[in-house]
Amino acid sequence: MCGIVGYLGKDDVISVIISGLKRLEYRGYDSCGFSVYDKKGQDLTLKTVGRVAALEKMAESLDFEAVCGIGHSRWATHGLVTEKNAHPHFDCKKEIFLVHNGIIENYKEIKKKLLERGHKFVSDTDTEVLVHLIEEFFKGNLEEAVHRALKYIKGAYAIAVISKKDPGKIVVARKSSPLVFSVEKNRAIVASDPTPILPFSDKVVFLEDDELAVLTPEGFKVFDFEKKQKIREPQVLDWTIEESEKGGFSHFMLKEIFEEPEAVENSIRGRIVLDEGIAKLGGLEMVSDKLSKIDRLILVACGTASYACMVGEYMIEENAEIPVEVDVASEFRYRNPILDKKTAFLAVSQSGETADTLAALREAKRKGLLSLGVVNMVGSSITRETEAGVYNHIGPEIAVAATKSFISQLSILALLTVFLGRQRNMSLSKGQEILGALKKLPDLMRETLKENDEKMKNLAEKYSKYRNFIFLGRKYNYPVALEGALKLKEIAFYIHAEGFPTGEIKHGPIALADENLPFFFIAPKDSVYDKVVSNMEEVRARKAPIIAITTKGNSELEKIADDVIYVPQTIEMLMPILNTIPLHLFAYYMGNILGCDVDKPRNLAKSVTVE
């Protein structure tokens, strides 16, 4: 997730771009830059590693009267955080400039062809291929060249392109990444969200997928990718700048819960080869041979990420048949794990900076283990210290609560299951079954959000007087119960919540059951459903309120539970992804009702870099 701004008009172009980028910094901020040109066709590009304030400082002493420009605040996906990898990128003649948010999946193939044709590349990014491809097609008309180039691109993008050889316009296009623009009073402005636009205008056009638009100070034209012009009327936005940063949601946490389907899309994009039933994890390619020989895998993480690992344990053992051990990092580092060279170590961390996870990783490396990571933050400590790994590609997660990162970690562990399984005995059809289900998941997640958002809000109201909750789940959904409980105690302070494996209640927790303690049962129609229902009956007999999450179409639980939440059916190992959504919503609404600062819960930090 990066931030894009483009501006064409009479205001101070560089200042407009810089203040726009500042507003977009929440989308990513490891480096930034802008390219502008003036009336005479002279251009200027400025880039820096770090935040927009550093770019602003560099621009202070400039004497350049720009008439048009584009800017970018980067969240690295391909290539390290360096000045040369920062956007904008430009063609060989430095006449076309481009900023991009997204991932170009087939950049390696395109780059190879462009290199053969003599193009010179200066960065390690996927983005740079696109501007060289546009150069290939450029014959004086920028939109024509962009249109032709995009035909070759696979992946996700929001782009803004300018050329001093076809001045007075910004060409923008979108597939899966957001872009919004406004053209009014002789100025055109485009950005990743409306925050840079709102100081100038409240009349905006949200570009849709597979649309390209040409913006000039006088007006705009929108086309589909078949070059057919589309009629798009600007809409009036009554958002404040703050609301706009949050995409109209009241908190980042809620926005990020609603981004969970997109998180799965981004994490699996370009990584599924359905015909062959294989998961293509580029970051593991160089250790693929070593991985085919391991006979044990240790997954280590903290908090929510450790629950993702627990689900991963069930996935990998059941489908790839490799023994898996999950350890909480703060424990792993102080016990004496018996490790041998055929064991691989995998650290899972959104931030890549969690001190305990990092210490555990160092311990595993000291013992000579193959070290891997599943990390969201590109260039973070864990990514630098592991031999190989997989990125989540979900953009920054701003709320302290881990929501979309948990869901993304689950989808990557499912890919890893197929990756490892297909190196062993997993059949083609099993690989295809898992990958096919993963592909369909984002739509089922959207359905789950749509059907349960209001319900979970009402449920949170109904149960807001309770101060203790128990969450129960079995097999794949035991870690989901832990996640539901953690999220509730983290976000809705004053509430105490615990998660247990459903089958364990008769060994202790059932002693707590009475009318003052609600029980959440995660009870999808899966291989352990009947056992879970028996435990539910036991709790019912003690008069405890019951909330059940189950599979759509299974109305049987309405007789036992006080409230039933339905989610669509998918394969058993992916059910945790759907079952978590209502629990995240419940924690959010409960925190909100209780007046908590949901995005910044008390006593907690987003990245725990101390022991």
Ligand code: M6R
């Ligand atoms: O950045 P990490 O994934 O390594 O963080 C791990 C935990 O600190 C984190 O998941 C924490 O439990 C969350 N705040 C839970 O919502």
